[in-house]
Amino acid sequence: MGELRSKAGHTEAIRTEGRVCVVVNTRSRRGRHRYSEAIAMLRAEGFEPIRLFPVDDPKRLRATLEAALDAKPDLLVVGGGDGTLSAAVKHVAHRDVALGVLPLGTTNNFARSLGIPLDLQGAIRVFRIGKVADIDLGVADGREFANLASFGVSVEVAGKVRPGLKRILGRAAYPLTALTILPGHQPFRAFLTVDGRRHELLTHQLNIANGRFHGGWQVAKDISIDNGRLVAYQLGSGKRLRLLLETLIRATTGRWRSLAGGPFVMGREMHLETDPPMTADVDGEVRLMTPITIRTVPNGLRVMVPADFVDS
DSSP: OOOOOOHHHHHHHHHHHOOEEEEEETTSTTHHHHHHHHHHHHHHTTOOOSEEEEEOOGGGHHHHHHHHHHTOOSEEEEEEOHHHHHHHHHHHTTSSOEEEEEEOSSSOHHHHHHTOOSSHHHHHHHHHHOEEEEEEEEEETTEEESSEEEEEHHHHHHHHOOHHHHHHHGGGHHHHHHHHHGGGOOOEEEEEEETTEEEEEEESEEEEESSSEETTEESOTTOOTTSSOEEEEESSOSOHHHHHHHHHHHHHHOOOOOGGGSSEEEESEEEEEEESOOEEEETTEEEEESSEEEEEEEEEEEEEEOTTOOOO
16 A cells, blocks of 8 residues: 555645545435536635546446546545445555545435535535544454444344435434334344453444444544544343334434443454344445454544544
8 A cells, every 4th residue: 555645744735736536426315416516616626636436326336436546646535425435435544545525425424423514515625724634444354444333223224214215304214214113123132342341231223333423413422433442332222112212312312422421332342242143234234244343443544624623
């Protein structure tokens, strides 16, 4: 991957040389309608992209990202939802290129964790007045990810939530779909080993987060995507009614919770076993199964963030 320049030097190169490539998933919730507008806004900020890649077939995304990186940009601007951005993370990780985020999806968890404005104009303005920071990556059995590995009812929700409902309701489509699945969902037993300690719990839903947001709502105000730690937490418990109430509360209030007051486990590496064995949803990809080992790679990814982002 080669040697990385300083973050200050990288920021200056983006501002002065403007070597930018743009990849936009035009199948995402807003990508199709906002693509031309985004390019016009980039040009208005003084950027003339060296290559443009609208992607209307998700199967072409990986090859397109590699083609964009072959052009040697200082900034790779990627527009789409969390799935698109997670795919980009795998390609940009450990390279001397910064990822620029255009939040064009439903929940935009990654953009929220970085403090990126969710309006297109604000997000593009970050490329001009923001800075290059390096943030943590999650790694699940060798697969890099940006936001979250989840187990339980949310895996079913991801498979059953209807695209039309997402377009109409946005992030509220997920908890509403969950409410239709929960009455028949069976709890599972999870065994989580962190720093030599084994934690056992009975639950309908377990999440292991690298970022701060899940489903578009903040998990806890003191989680960071740049502190070198993962956070594991359950939603509700083995009691279905409790999870129903928790889901309703999150859907209606998006309330803040503190790590000090919630059922959280933190660490750099976590080994999870479940009874029965379960599939894992890793940033929207359902390919891995438990048992699974998840760890964090501090400062594994360069991103363009607002100037006030705390880069540790």
